[in-house]
Amino acid sequence: MKGVPQPTLQRLVVYYRYLKKLAEMDEEKVVCSKKMGEDVGTSSAQVRKDLSYFGEFGCKGVGYEISTLMRCLERILGVNKRWKVVLVGAGNLGRALVNYQGFNRLGIEIVEAFDNDLDKIGNRVGALAVKNDKEMEIIIRKNNIKLAILAVPGEDAQQVARRLVAAGIRAIWNFAPEMLRLPADIHVYDENLAISLVTLIYKLNQDISSDSVKYIG
Amino acid sequence: MKGVPQPTLQRLVVYYRYLKKLAEMDEEKVVCSKKMGEDVGTSSAQVRKDLSYFGEFGCKGVGYEISTLMRCLERILGVNKRWKVVLVGAGNLGRALVNYQGFNRLGIEIVEAFDNDLDKIGNRVGALAVKNDKEMEIIIRKNNIKLAILAVPGEDAQQVARRLVAAGIRAIWNFAPEMLRLPADIHVYDENLAISLVTLIYKLNQDISSDSVKYIG
DNA sequence: TAGATTGTTAATCGATTAACAATC
DNA sequence: TAGATTGTTAATCGATTAACAATC
Numbered sequence: 001m002k003g004v005p006q007p008t009l010q011r012l013v014v015y016y017r018y019l020k021k022l023a024e025m026d027e028e029k030v031v032c033s034k035k036m037g038e039d040v041g042t043s044s045a046q047v048r049k050d051l052s053y054f055g056e057f058g059c060k061g062v063g064y065e066i067s068t069l070m071r072c073l074e075r076i077l078g079v080n081k082r083w084k085v086v087l088v089g090a091g092n093l094g095r096a097l098v099n100y101q102g103f104n105r106l107g108i109e110i111v112e113a114f115d116n117d118l119d120k121i122g123n124r125v126g127a128l129a130v131k132n133d134k135e136m137e138i139i140i141r142k143n144n145i146k147l148a149i150l151a152v153p154g155e156d157a158q159q160v161a162r163r164l165v166a167a168g169i170r171a172i173w174n175f176a177p178e179m180l181r182l183p184a185d186i187h188v189y190d191e192n193l194a195i196s197l198v199t200l201i202y203k204l205n206q207d208i209s210s211d212s213v214k215y216i217g
Numbered sequence: 218m219k220g221v222p223q224p225t226l227q228r229l230v231v232y233y234r235y236l237k238k239l240a241e242m243d244e245e246k247v248v249c250s251k252k253m254g255e256d257v258g259t260s261s262a263q264v265r266k267d268l269s270y271f272g273e274f275g276c277k278g279v280g281y282e283i284s285t286l287m288r289c290l291e292r293i294l295g296v297n298k299r300w301k302v303v304l305v306g307a308g309n310l311g312r313a314l315v316n317y318q319g320f321n322r323l324g325i326e327i328v329e330a331f332d333n334d335l336d337k338i339g340n341r342v343g344a345l346a347v348k349n350d351k352e353m354e355i356i357i358r359k360n361n362i363k364l365a366i367l368a369v370p371g372e373d374a375q376q377v378a379r380r381l382v383a384a385g386i387r388a389i390w391n392f393a394p395e396m397l398r399l400p401a402d403i404h405v406y407d408e409n410l411a412i413s414l415v416t417l418i419y420k421l422n423q424d425i426s427s428d429s430v431k432y433i434g
Numbered sequence: 435t436a437g438a439t440t441g442t443t444a445a446t447c448g449a450t451t452a453a454c455a456a457t458c
Numbered sequence: 459t460a461g462a463t464t465g466t467t468a469a470t471c472g473a474t475t476a477a478c479a480a481t482c
Contacts, residue, residue, distance in 0.1 A: 013412045046474070062438080194319055199226050
């Protein structure tokens with residue numbers, strides 16, 4: 001149950017969503033790794049290998065029972081439970097995340113939103129009212145919240161992150177373009193939108209450069 | 218210039234942002250790979266290796282001239298040019314992306330926003346007015362736009378993506394939780410927010426499970 | 435039984451790390 | 459010159475792929 005590669009974990013989420021869709025369509029009871037792989041864009045060997053980190057879920061010569069595997073993945077990933085989450089930073093991105101559908105389906109519930117901007121405090125964001133971030137620590141402690149979404153400006157990120165950890169937060173989904181320096185046992189996922197975008201621009205730019213080489217040479 | 222690992226590319230963006238900050242602070246003219254690595258959370262060997270894919274930028278015994286390396290990375294990544302981008306899907310996420318600062322700094326300019334929802338068409342999103350997606354193809358062609366942000370519901374994603382490609386789009390930043398099936402020469406970056414979040418939940422859940430083992434055993 | 439498909443082992447591939455000669 | 463640091467080569471590590479025995 002330890003040493004699961006990060007790529008495997010990410011594919012597991014994809015498998016889970018795929019199985020959920022299959023289950024909704026309700027056409028087949030069983031799916032094999034070959035079909036799964038083709039449908040989600042990987043190989044059958046990869047699918048079997050990924051699952052093998054967690055146990056045996058299939059039936060040789062037959063495949064995987066869709067509903068069973070789905071529920072197993074649900075438990076493995078932890079999305080069978082409900083998770084309370086706080087948002088810090090009620091800017092454009094933060095507001096979009098609160099309103100984003102699809103988190104609910106994964107058992108995520110954003111229960112509070114905080115900001116330090118007096119103009120934002122009190123505003124509605126989805127079903128929430130933005131609260132003063134001074135209340136942050138108390139509310140996080142009282143509700144025993146472990147997961148936070150950090151969507152504050154880069155220059156505030158480190159300081160806010162430390163406050164979150166001091167208040168009992170154990171995992172941070174970080175949208176600020178800053179390296180957070182936190183205790184090693186705090187889980188951080190850096191969601192760096194600029195990185196994603198620039199890798200696309202790089203490839204686009206490569207194409208164009210090699211095109212012009214064609215014209216010259 | 219080919220065969221650059223994706224992780225290298227992503228770190229290059231981090232180095233670039235780091236150097237920009239150093240340049241703004243204007244304290245040192247030169248930085249060495251050791252300091253760079255420590256400050257951005259990797260090793261000096263990794264920094265040198267990453268750069269070596271593109272040439273020689275340093276001075277043995279000295280380090281890298283900050284402003285020079287910055288400009289080199291700018292050109293390598295393609296962010297020295299301005300890139301026109303269209304947004305398709307003016308929901309919460311799409312609107313947040315249009316308003317997101319930080320893209321501008323990377324030379325990205327979102328020049329049009331489209332939607333098929335009559336309630337959204339005509340609304341302002343940042344400085345843009347949302348247009349009917351029926352006009353999409355014509356406008357993309359006319360302005361010779363190569364990059365699109367796809368923020369439509371999952372069920373529409375495949376069909377919209379095909380239309381974008383037919384209109385001349387060469388790279389898609391895909392926020393829809395769908396595998397796009399497109400010609401191999403189209404660049405797609407899947408930005409899957411659910412995947413990121415679930416990997417955090419998995420780790421959080423692991424912690425909690427092993428905690429309870431502690432109490433039992 | 436014959437055909438299909440799993441779970442796993444071994445082989446391959448690719449990225450990271452360590453070490454060091456070159457040289458400022 | 460002595461100390462520092464690059465760029466690169468070789469060693470290591472980790473993930474993917476291929477192959478196949480087990481078995482439904």
